[in-house]
Amino acid sequence: MSDCLSFTFNDRPVSAQAGQTLTAALMAAGRIVHRTAPDGSGRGPFCGIGACQDCLLEVDGQMSRRGCMTPVRDGMRVRSNDCLPDAAVSAPLSGGEERLAEHVCEVLVVGAGPAGLVAAMELARGGVDVLVVDERHIPGGQYFKQNAVHPEQQDDQARKGRHLIDAMRASGARLWHDTLVWCAHREDGTLVIGGLRDGEAFYIRTQHIIVATGAQETPAPRPGWTLPGVITTGAGQTLLRAYETVSPGRVIIAGNGPLNLQLAAELVDRGADVVAVVESASAPVKRPVLAGQLSMAAPRLALAGMRHLWTLRRAGVPVLWESVVTRIEGSACVERVTVKQAGAEARSIEVDTVCLGDGFVPASELPRLLGCRQDVRGWPVPHPETGRQPDGRTDQTDVSVIGEAGRFGGAFLAQAQGRLCAARLLERFGKMLPPALKRSRQMYRDNARFQALLWKLYQPVGLLPVPEDTTILCRCECVTAGTVRARVAEDGITDLAALKRATRAGMGRCQGRFCQASLMKVLPEPKSEKDFTAPQIPLRPVPVAALARQKPEWQGHVRVSIPSGLGQVVQSASGTAETVDVVVVGGGIVGLFAALFLAEAGKSVVVLERGRAGALASGGNAGSLHAQLMAFDASADTDGPSMPARTLALQRESIRMWEALRGTFDRDLEIKVCGGLVVAETESDMERLRSKVAVEQSLGVDARILDPGELHGIEPNLKAGFLGGAYCSEEGKINPMAATQAVLARARKAGVRVEELTALSAIERDGSQFRVSAGAVSWSARAVVNAAGAYAGEVAELVGRRLPVFGAPLQMIVTEPVAPLVFSLLAHASRHLTLKQAANGSLLIGGGWSAGLDPVHGHPRPLRENLEGNLWVAQRLIPALGAVNVVRSWAAMNIDIDGAPILGESPDVPGFFTAVTANGVTLAPAMGRHVADMVLCRSERPDLEIFSPARFYGDPS
Structure with a gap:
């Protein structure tokens, strides 16, 4: 008999069995609502x-703990997790050490499944x-629970x-x-893998990594699928087999595949009230x-499936073949479902x-993060799949992928692949090969055929209908199908990354794991891995305190050599060029604003973008609207106004433009002039701030010095x-x-043609x-x-000019949403940091x-x-x-120039204009407006001459 434990949930006692997780104990007690979603609805465990x-809980004062991964301890104080938990009154998630520990091994295996x-x-x-290493408390994976x-x-x-677990330990x-x-x-020359255990982060250095992380379920969205009481089949089996928790009340199991039948039979054996299994495939009879070939x-596997069917028939549980659950309903949790069976009327079942x-x-x-080649697969939903051999070999010599981390294939195939992978690596290390390899190869072939x-x-x-407009597609951000379809139609979106930026779908805590497939269905069919969003660090949410460690400061950006942004020169078949007024090279926010203002002035404009419009630095920055000098880069440390100081007037003008323009857009840009505060730790910092403010x-x-007593008022x-x-009232932020x-x-609505995935290859003079x-x-244009x-220097070289523009990639970090x-x-004042809070509650951490x-x-x-x-620095x-x-971090290619934008016409190449800046989001509307005015020959701003490209090589006139 297991030990009985007790904890409180929302101040009420709950009993648990030793070994259970919080989610298992709460589910057994009928307490299925764990947290509040952004739309205010209750959420329960799901995957x-x-x-x-979705199972986040507050545990002993620590917010956002995963209930399904947290074992019960006697006396725990557990509460529902708020939509925006208050970090100011929450307990730290990690103690933090002086330095993150590093461990070493020859081979790291990620995943302790078969x-x-x-x-x-x-x-x-x-x-x-x-x-x-394995994320669960007990090894065995999903099959050997x-x-x-x-x-x-x-x-x-x-x-x-x-x-198998005992044999692995004994080895x-x-x-x-x-x-x-x-x-x-x-x-x-080595792999460095980050780990987190007991709230403490560390690194593992290894020569080779074997990725055996298994598969994840892909439940299709339908009305009501976010209600508490809806879980995945795998979650139901984990609760039952690992934690002795029988799914409560009347249970229906729906979807596709034999696991649903197995779970139903196991639940029946444990006395659960299973009302039906709803299967979208036809009955094997x-x-x-085909059923005979399978047997x-x-x-043995076929016989096991027949036993499950016999168990259900004996218990009177119907298996509804060629059927789907089309709708789930309930006020606060699941109450009923609608089932549609082929050739029959839809019916409602109380569950x-x-x-x-x-x-x-x-x-x-993980293999995608390490650069392994990916193939696109369409079954059961479109997804990237790591290209690998039966022995786990990938195109990256230090990465192997085995089992269902490469493709769903069952436990027996996974074990065969594990043995074949081990043999290949043992041979590489000069070790003795394991016995019975021939049998493992045959086992792999047999099970691949069976699968x-x-x-x-x-x-x-049976197929689900197209999701209704009100159906939530993104569980984390509560983005509906209607919102997604509207943005695709109105914005002309054709790629997943742009759809994420436009709707926030896929940007939540799960990083799109449960909505990416649904989002792909409204877009063109994916052709390559690039059509999916890239995995981001961290792969799962990690505490700030677990990672935060002091590092040396520096001045200036780190320049990198970037690959060419130009395309291959190909001779036009017709030799003719389409005529437009202006060609804009670069579909970032500065180029888009320039094109917009030119089009609104009646000009025909085409924008050439080598990737996706707005996908690089413009859509990948932290969204600061800067009206003051950046103290940590010593921009006020020179005698007289520096180039950054001379840019302040343009920055302030641009921020005012943003405020005036925001009402003209069809969506909230989340612009807020919130003021900017720079804090000082030392007297040297204060001297720097005094000089800066002067x-x-x-x-x-509008800048002033603050004393210590004024800081906490802000x-x-x-x-x-x-x-x-130092405080500047004019600073702000934007999404x-x-x-x-x-x-x-x-x-686009103004008539601008944006040619994406179109790399510039040549610019030639053709008369005027x-x-x-x-x-x-090709296009013929009066102006370019x-x-x-970052590619502006390379573009300038096409007309015989050099611009000192250098690539300087910068990183950004975003946290989970919290209360203000x-x-x-x-x-x-002297450490690199910008820290702001977005409208949804996430904290954006950057600073160069x-x-x-x-x-x-x-x-x-x-x-x-x-x-x-x-x-x-942020936590300090x-x-x-x-x-x-x-929740995630990312990086974008910024540029390093002399501290000021480059804005103006080339003095010896008439009609060739440059509009480039390292502060693109702040300056975009002003840069776009002024370069458009220059093209239109209506510029009357002599104060902008300091930004002319002529400053780098002199004006020949």
């Missing part, structure tokens, strides 16, 4: 594997130093798992359970030949729990002890994703015109606007920390050292950040 984040256990066991037996409450009570499936392989992998990097391919199992896709974020037949038999016949005041900026959660600060998409949509080519297509950002915590645009370039694909990517340093100012989780 059961810690990915969906594939990972076998691979680790064979490698360790062969003398390789192996470390296995171990009973955490009554370990002695195991069925045959669990007993086989226990034997000498190390196992770290409760360990989350949150990042992966390549440094100095309708396809006897011959794997008699309390719905288990949805619509199929599986690989959990491929192909199985899913041919279970091919869905320069700003001389230029008309920022009440600021750490005590700062000597003072750069919404703003860029809004300008893009408005430009320019001939601008992109591959075999170079708004190519930061009220201004907050910065530090450099990113690097991905070693495989070459795109910008955060550096772990700089993530740590950036978070440390706002200690309450220690209670908050980082």
Whole structure:
């Protein structure tokens, strides 16, 4: 008999069994609502594997703890997690150490399911130093789930798992359970993998990584699928087999595949009230030949399936073939479902729990992060799938992918693949190969054939209708199908990244794991991995306090050599060029504003964008509207007005333009002039701020010095002890994703043609015109606007000019949404930081920390050292950040120039204009307006001459 524990939930006592998770205990007690969603609705557990984040709870004062991954301890104080939890009164999520520990192993295995256990066991037996990490408390994975409450009570499936776990432990392989992998990097010829355990982060250096992370379910959205009481089939099985929790009340299991039948049979055996299994495939008896082939391919597995059907028939549980659950209804939780069966009228069934199992896709974020080649698969939903061989080999020599992390195929195929992978690596290490490899190869082939037949038999016949407008697609952000379809139609969106920026769908805690497939259905069919959004660090939310570590400061951006942004020169077949008034090179926010203003003035404009419009720096920055000098870059440390100081007037003008323009857009740009506060820790900091403010005041900026007593009036959660600060009332913030998409949509409506995925290849003089080519297509234009950002120097070289524009990738960090915590645009006098709070409650952390370039694909990517340093400065100012989780980080290619924008016509190349700045979001409307005026020959602003490209090489006249 297991020990009985007790804890409180919302101040009421709840009993639990030792070994249960909080979610399992609460579900057993009928307390299924765990948290409040952004739309105010209650949410309960859903996926059961810690990915969906719908089971968040406040535990002993710590907010946003995953209930399904948190074991019960006696005396815990547990509460529902608020939609916007108050970090200011929450307990820190980590104690923090002086330095993040580093561990070493020869091979790291991520995932202790069937594939990972076998691979680790064979490698360790062969003398390789192996470390296995797994996010769950008990190894075994989803197939070999171990009973955490009554370990002695195991069925045959669990007993086989226990034997494998024991053999793996006896082999000498190390196992770290409760360990989350949150990042992966390549440094100095080795892999560096970030882990989190017991609230503390660390790194593992390894020569080779085996990814055995399994698969995740892909439940299809339908009305009511976010109601408490709706869980995945896998979650239902985990609750039952691992934690002795029977799904409460009347249960219906719906979707596609044999796991649904297995769960139904197991629930019936435990006395659950299963009212029906709703299966979208046809009954096997309708396809006897295929069913016979399946039985011959794997008699024992086929017999197990028949036993499940017999158990259900004996219990009187109907299996409704060729059927789907089209709607789930209830006021606060599940009350009924609507079932539509082929050839029959829809009917309503009263239920309390719905288990949805619509199929599986690989959990491929880690190999994607490490640059492994991805193929596009369409079954059961469109998804990227890591290209790998039967022995787990990928195109990256230091990465193997085995089991369902590569493709769903069952436990037996996964074990065979684990053994084949181990043999390949043992041979590489010069070790003795494991026995019976021939049998493993045959086992792999047999089970691959069985899986192909199985899913041919279970091919869905019943299909869900197109989601209604009110159906939520993105569970995290509560984005509906109607919102998604409207943005696609109105903005002309054709790619997933733009759709995310326009709607926030896929930007929540789960990083799109449960909505990406639904979003893809409203877009063109994906052709490559680039059509899916890239995985971001951290792979799961990680506490700020676990990562925050002090790092050295610096001045200036770190420049990098970036790949060419130009396309291949191709001779046009016709030799003719389409005539337009202006070609704008670069579809960032500056180029889009220039194109918009030109089109509104009656000009025909085409924008050439090598990638997707607004997808790089314009949509990937932190959204600061700067009206003051950045103290941490010493921009006020020179005698007289520096180039950054001379730009302040333009920045202030542009912020006023943003405020005037926001009412003209069809969406909220989340513009707010909130004021900017820069705090000082030392007397040297104060001297710097005094000098800075003196320069700003001389230029008309509303800036002033604050004493210590005034700081907390602006920022009440600021750490005590700062000597003072500087405050500028004109600083603000904006949602750069919404703003860029809004300008893009408005430009298109004004008649601007935006040619995406169109790389410029040549610019040639043709009399008074320019001939601008992109591959075999060309345009003849009187003027060209170079708004190519980091690639502006390369574009200028096409007309014989050099511009000192350098790529400088910068990183940004965003946290989970919390109650109001930061009220201004907050910065530090001598440390790199910008900190602000977005309208949805997320905290945006930036400040010029450099990113690097991905070693495989070459795109910008955060550096772990700089993530740590950036978070440390932020937490030093706002200690309450220690209670908050980082949801994601990202990097974008900014530029490094001389501290001021480049704006104007080339003095010796008439008609060639440049509009480039490192402060694009702040300056975009003013830059766009002024370069448009210059093209239109109506500029009367001599004060802008200081920004002319002539400053770099002199005016020949």
